[in-house]
Amino acid sequence: MEQAQKPTPKAGTLSVMATDKADIAEAKASFSDLYRQHASRVYYYLYARVRSVAEAEDLTSQTFITALENYYKLKDPAKFVPWVFSIARNKANDHYRERYRHPVERFDEDLQVNHELSSSTLQMERMIELERLISALKPVEQEYLRLRLVADLPFAQIADILKQPENRIKKSYYRLLERLQAQVE
Amino acid sequence: MEKHTPFEEEIRQTYHLEAMDSAFSNKLDSELRKRELSLTARRPKLTWQWSYALAPLLLAFALLFAVGPNRVLAQLKTWFGYAPSGGFVSDTGSIRVLAQPVSQTKDGVTVSIKNGVFTNDRSTLEVSFENVPASAHFSQNFGKPVCEEESYLLLPDGTQLTGYDSFDAIPADVNEAVFVLPCIPMRTLGKAPENWQLSLKFIPAPDDFVVYPVSIPEPQVNLEDKPGAEEAVKAPAETQDGLPVKDIIEILAVVEKLDAWVLGFGYKTPHHLEDYRNNVDLSVVDAAGNLVPHSYDYEDVGDLVNELFDLNKNNTEFYYSGLSAISIPKDNYTFPLTLTEVVNHIGRIDIPRDQVLFEFDAGTNPKPGDVWEINQTLDLGGYEVKVLNAFVTNKVALGYCFKMDGGEKVQQVDVYLPDHWSNFGSGSGMPFDPPFIFDDCVMIDPLPKGVIRVALQQEPSLLLGRYLARGTWSPEE
Numbered sequence: 001m002e003q004a005q006k007p008t009p010k011a012g013t014l015s016v017m018a019t020d021k022a023d024i025a026e027a028k029a030s031f032s033d034l035y036r037q038h039a040s041r042v043y044y045y046l047y048a049r050v051r052s053v054a055e056a057e058d059l060t061s062q063t064f065i066t067a068l069e070n071y072y073k074l075k076d077p078a079k080f081v082p083w084v085f086s087i088a089r090n091k092a093n094d095h096y097r098e099r100y101r102h103p104v105e106r107f108d109e110d111l112q113v114n115h116e117l118s119s120s121t122l123q124m125e126r127m128i129e130l131e132r133l134i135s136a137l138k139p140v141e142q143e144y145l146r147l148r149l150v151a152d153l154p155f156a157q158i159a160d161i162l163k164q165p166e167n168r169i170k171k172s173y174y175r176l177l178e179r180l181q182a183q184v185e
Numbered sequence: 186m187e188k189h190t191p192f193e194e195e196i197r198q199t200y201h202l203e204a205m206d207s208a209f210s211n212k213l214d215s216e217l218r219k220r221e222l223s224l225t226a227r228r229p230k231l232t233w234q235w236s237y238a239l240a241p242l243l244l245a246f247a248l249l250f251a252v253g254p255n256r257v258l259a260q261l262k263t264w265f266g267y268a269p270s271g272g273f274v275s276d277t278g279s280i281r282v283l284a285q286p287v288s289q290t291k292d293g294v295t296v297s298i299k300n301g302v303f304t305n306d307r308s309t310l311e312v313s314f315e316n317v318p319a320s321a322h323f324s325q326n327f328g329k330p331v332c333e334e335e336s337y338l339l340l341p342d343g344t345q346l347t348g349y350d351s352f353d354a355i356p357a358d359v360n361e362a363v364f365v366l367p368c369i370p371m372r373t374l375g376k377a378p379e380n381w382q383l384s385l386k387f388i389p390a391p392d393d394f395v396v397y398p399v400s401i402p403e404p405q406v407n408l409e410d411k412p413g414a415e416e417a418v419k420a421p422a423e424t425q426d427g428l429p430v431k432d433i434i435e436i437l438a439v440v441e442k443l444d445a446w447v448l449g450f451g452y453k454t455p456h457h458l459e460d461y462r463n464n465v466d467l468s469v470v471d472a473a474g475n476l477v478p479h480s481y482d483y484e485d486v487g488d489l490v491n492e493l494f495d496l497n498k499n500n501t502e503f504y505y506s507g508l509s510a511i512s513i514p515k516d517n518y519t520f521p522l523t524l525t526e527v528v529n530h531i532g533r534i535d536i537p538r539d540q541v542l543f544e545f546d547a548g549t550n551p552k553p554g555d556v557w558e559i560n561q562t563l564d565l566g567g568y569e570v571k572v573l574n575a576f577v578t579n580k581v582a583l584g585y586c587f588k589m590d591g592g593e594k595v596q597q598v599d600v601y602l603p604d605h606w607s608n609f610g611s612g613s614g615m616p617f618d619p620p621f622i623f624d625d626c627v628m629i630d631p632l633p634k635g636v637i638r639v640a641l642q643q644e645p646s647l648l649l650g651r652y653l654a655r656g657t658w659s660p661e662e
Contacts, residue, residue, distance in 0.1 A: 031221050035214055043205040057209050064213065068220055131199045132331055147191065150196040168504060174643070181192055185628075 031068050034080055039064065042088050045151040049092045051123065059095060063088040082160030085151065089143075130184050137176070144173045190538060190642050191601055220323045233441045248411025266396035267440045271302030271309055272492050275444065278356060279305045284386040287364075291378035294318075298364060303387050306340065308352040310364065310385075317369060321376035330375075332368035332623050337386075339363040361386045400661050406435045406453040425653050434503065434524050434656025437493050441660075445512045447495045450524065452654060467511065467526045473520040479511040520659040529617060531596060532548075533644035536566040542600065544638045545575050551632045553579040559587075565645050570595045573622075575639075584628035585638065591621035599642035600625050605633045619648065 042063055047056035059134050074083055132144060140162070147158045155173070159166035189197065266274045274280060283301035300311040338346040338355070340362050346352040349370070355362060366381035368374060373538050422431040433453050440447040469477040488511045505558040513522070545557050556576040563570045589598055596616065606629070616623055 030220050033215060035217055039207050039210060041211070044200075044202050047202060048200045053203070053206070057206070060205070061213050061216075064217055065220065068217055127195065127199055130195060134199060135197065135333065146200075149193055150200055150202065165504075171426055177190075177192065177196075179195070 025121045031071055034084075035064055038081060038084060041153075045085065045146055046088055046092055048146045048150040050095065055095065059088070059091045062091045066091070079160065081153065082157045085147065085153070085161045093170060097120070126184060130180065133180055133183050141176050143170070144169065144176060148173060191603075192642075194283075196322075203387075227333070253259050256275055256460060266392070267399045267438075267489065267492075268304070268396045269303055269641045270300060270311065272307060273399065274304045274306065274396055277307045280390040280394060280396070281387040282390050282394065283310075284388045287385060289381055289383050294369075294378050296366060296369075296383065298383055298385065301385065301387070301463055303355050304392075304523045305354055305357070308346065308355050310350050310352075311365075312336075312350050312366075314369060317372065317377055321369070321372040330373065332370055332374055332379075334367040336364065336366040336474055339365050355387070359387075366627055374434045395436050397447075399533050400439045400441070402436045402439065402658065402661075404435065404494075405657065406433055425655075428527065428653040430653045430655050432655050434526070434654050436524075436656060436658045437505065437508075438489065439658070439660070440489065445514050446660065447489065447512045448509055448524075448658060449508070449510045450491050450656060451493065451508040452528075453473070454504055454506055465510075467524060469513065469522055469524050470512070470521050471520065473519040475518070477513060477518055477522055479513045479517075481509065481511055506569050521657040524656045524658070525656055527651065528652045529596070529651050530649045532647045532649045534566040534568060534595070534647050535644060536641070538641050539603065541603065543572055544636055546636050547575075547585070547634055548630070551577050551585075551634060553577045555584070565595065565598070565641075568592075568595050568645070568647065570645070578626055583630040583632060584626050585632070585637065586624045586626035588622070588624050591619075591623065591645075593619040593621075594648050596648050597646040598625060599645075600627065600639050601642045602627050602629065602633065602637060603628055603640040604638055621648070648659070 039060065043056055043060045046059045047061070049051065050056055050059065060064075063084065066087050070087075074080065088089070134142065143162065147153050147161060148155075153161075155166050155170050159169050162169065235290060252343055255595050265277055268280065269276050271280070272656040281296065281303040286297065286299045288297035297313050297315065298310050299313065303308050314421055327601060335347045336349060338348075338352050339358055340346070340355065342359075344354070345365075350388040362385050364381075364383045364385055366383075368379045369377050434450055434454040436448055436450050440449070467479070469479050471477055490508050493505070542563055543559065543561050545559055547555075547557070554577065556574050557571045558574050560574075561572045569592060571590040571592075574589055575585055575587050578586045585602070591598065595621075
């Protein structure tokens with residue numbers, strides 16, 4: 001998994017141009033580079049939301065195409081990651097509005113797959129219970145887990161995406177972990 | 186990659202992530218490159234002419250934000266009362282209740298709705314289940330589909346208001362609805378009766394329906410969420426009983442019952458300020474210095490705290506931690522009343538997790554009662570913690586515990602065994618008074634033998650300071 005990095009300008013790469021400020025455009029990395037750096041995490045995040053490879057791929061495509069078309073609006077290259085994840089979140093939300101489908105619809109299929117893969121009954125049961133507990137969490141709590149553990153984002157970027165103070169997210173996240181741990185035990 | 190604890194890794198595994206298909210990834214990359222090239226040729230520029238057109242809109246936004254807090258306050262003041270089970274009520278004339286309790290029985294299982302309160306603001310039901318077989322619980326059927334479908338109120342025009350026991354408001358001209366429960370929550374599908382439908386009728390609330398007056402006090406706590414505020418909070422001028430005093434307890438709502446006031450309150454905290462805290466006990470005194478009796482009142486106003494949370498959750502300036510409600514019996518107190526609570530302000534030591542802290546040899550036959558003296562001092566980010574001993578516990582389950590002395594500053598250290606799968610952790614909890622001596626336990630069965638490595642689970646808790654949180658309140662004239 002890639003580490004969150006500040007995109008850096010690269011000699012010879014194409015800047016997505018056309019703001020009034022050339023220096024901003026120059027500071028930006030090639031969009032293709034950014035795509036390669038961050039596509040996996042965006043895909044993982046979307047997969048965790050829709051639980052379908054085909055739909056996750058579709059939403060990943062939509063996310064990066066939208067990001068490309070609006071990249072010129074992004075003034076601070078360091079904010080690329082929270083910005084692209086905000087787009088991904090919106091795409092996933094739109095997806096559910098259109099389909100009117102609950103994100104855990106495929107939950108049971110996943111459980112059965114996991115059933116066969118797990119090596120120990122105790123671990124399997126614990127994982128199944130954990131999955132059920134996670135699926136019953138509030139949407140924002142599920143989002144904390146996806147952004148932190150699936151997308152592997154630092155708290156500062158999660159704060160940017162969710163427009164919440166970093167301290168509050170940290171506090172909520174750790175309390176959520178404690179609660180889940182207590183429940184699963 | 187961010188460092189994750191074993192438990193976080195467990196959570197991550199529940200998503201069953203698989204790497205993105207490389208063919209898809211390459212195809213999308215190629216598509217983006219093509220689009221990137223074509224976009225460079227046709228991007229329009231934003232000109233100053235556009236900014237003139239946008240000016241009125243920007244002004245409107247500015248005004249909106251400028252009046253924001255006052256409008257929020259004004260909205261709060263429109264609440265007329267508080268109905269137990271119904272929450273804040275803005276119009277008592279519109280309150281309706283369930284005409285009569287309803288129930289339905291299938292295969293010996295009964296779903297009942299004993300009470301319902303329907304206001305202009307929301308609809309609430311008291312739903313209960315009886316005789317649901319224990320074998321239907323999801324925990325008895327791991328791996329099988331669990332009831333996930335939400336219940337809803339079905340209105341005559343087909344509108345569905347989803348929820349479990351709290352729903353959006355029902356229009357005043359609608360006098361009946363059907364409570365539809367596709368399946369019983371937390372139960373395995375197919376193991377308990379499903380597809381419940383209970384018809385509900387609404388009637389105006391009777392004259393003796395209780396709605397308590399609610400008042401929303403003017404904000405008393407003035408903290409500005411900007412640089413400098415943190416220092417002001419950290420270094421207050423006043424002290425009491427040797428502790429710095431911080432006026433951060435805000436009374437958010439007062440429900441006036443016939444014989445008591447119920448005060449909903451929280452610790453007002455700027456968003457940027459760390460607020461981990463553990464508290465001892467709230468004290469209430471009147472202006473003459475007399476102790477005022479109080480109790481935590483959840484029976485009549487159990488939803489009040491949730492209401493306060495909902496009302497304040499979108500506040501962008503502050504948030505309220507430790508939301509709570511107390512009941513104070515009415516008496517001839519000398520007002521104002523002062524609420525105080527000793528608070529430990531807790532932070533975390535910023536050091537890497539997962540590092541191995543120490544190890545010990547559990548031998549070949551560890552058993553409950555065994556103790557290994559360790560007496561090893563750890564340096565955790567410049568703070569000393571002494572590991573006193575390790576011992577086997579079987580109080581809750583079989584496991585290893587580690588007794589530690591965190592001295593005056595380190596309040597808790599969570600550990601795990603990196604080489605062994607553990608079911609869960611336990612321990613003595615976070616002590617309040619230093620020196621901080623605590624146990625942290627790892628439950629594991631069977632017990633691993635031989636040399637056991639012990640690692641740091643998460644950043645240790647650090648006592649940053651202790652202060653007296655304070656707030657005052659007087660009934661409105």
